[in-house]
Amino acid sequence: MVLKLYSFPKSPNVTRIAVLLHEKKVPYDFVLVNTVEGEHKTPAYLAKHPFGQIPYMDDDGFILYESWAIARYICEKYRDQGPDLLPTDLQKRALFEQAASVEQTNFQPHAQAIVHEGFVKELVYKQEPNKARLEEAKKILEAKLDVYEIILSKHKYLAGDEITLADLIHLGWGAHLSRAGFNALKDTVKRPNVAWWFNELESRPSWQAVKDGVRSYAGQDSV
Numbered sequence: 001m002v003l004k005l006y007s008f009p010k011s012p013n014v015t016r017i018a019v020l021l022h023e024k025k026v027p028y029d030f031v032l033v034n035t036v037e038g039e040h041k042t043p044a045y046l047a048k049h050p051f052g053q054i055p056y057m058d059d060d061g062f063i064l065y066e067s068w069a070i071a072r073y074i075c076e077k078y079r080d081q082g083p084d085l086l087p088t089d090l091q092k093r094a095l096f097e098q099a100a101s102v103e104q105t106n107f108q109p110h111a112q113a114i115v116h117e118g119f120v121k122e123l124v125y126k127q128e129p130n131k132a133r134l135e136e137a138k139k140i141l142e143a144k145l146d147v148y149e150i151i152l153s154k155h156k157y158l159a160g161d162e163i164t165l166a167d168l169i170h171l172g173w174g175a176h177l178s179r180a181g182f183n184a185l186k187d188t189v190k191r192p193n194v195a196w197w198f199n200e201l202e203s204r205p206s207w208q209a210v211k212d213g214v215r216s217y218a219g220q221d222s223v
């Protein structure tokens with residue numbers, strides 16, 4: 001049975017997984033979860049994902065939630081297909097885990113706040129955005145990206161000169177930032193290394209395929 005991602009296809013927490021499936025050339029399907037109607041809080045959904053969030057994965061009956069856990073599972077299971085995105089060498093793995101932790105603490109929460117307050121709340125949930133929270137998150141992420149600039153001036157990717165899952169997983173939330181009026185990932189003057197890095201990620205055929213997939217799904221505009 002083809003691997004299934006329960007989500008809405010444009011969700012950053014699922015596009016960050018879909019890009020890995022394209023890197024690994026693994027076929028998958030989306031199963032649409034209507035979060036606007038609260039489908040993710042129904043008993044049937046909660047039986048699969050007890051926190052009532054998107055996404056979760058069904059791999060031939062094996063259920064897994066939490067996007068980072070799903071991402072690691074895919075990179076481990078399909079290690080021999082496409083680029084190896086999860087280093088096994090002790091020190092390379094430690095540097096990968098460091099970069100993974102950096103994404104989870106220094107990038108994702110702030111990027112999510114910017115995207116959520118910047119347009120998702122209003123557009124999808126018809127709620128009033130919290131402008132103060134938006135500005136605060138922008139300020140914090142700008143400062144975090146200054147540190148990214150230092151890291152990326154020393155090597156091409158976050159964990160060294162080889163691309164890993166820790167880089168690619170930035171695409172989900174990162175690609176939505178411009179739409180929220182936050183262009184710091186693309187500022188070639190202020191942060192040339194960050195801009196180079198993010199452009200490399202966005203230019204990968206796997207990401208283009210994700211964008212095409214989202215575009216063709218139920219007429220949604222793209223990530």
Ligand SMILES: N[C@@H](CCC(=O)N[C@@H](CS)C(=O)NCC(=O)O)C(=O)O
Pocket residue numbers: 011012013040052053054055065066067068
């Ligand atoms: N840590 C989780 C976060 C999942 C998450 O926050 N999903 C959001 C959508 S982007 C959601 O389902 N929000 C609805 C809710 O929490 O009720 C992951 O990475 O999968």
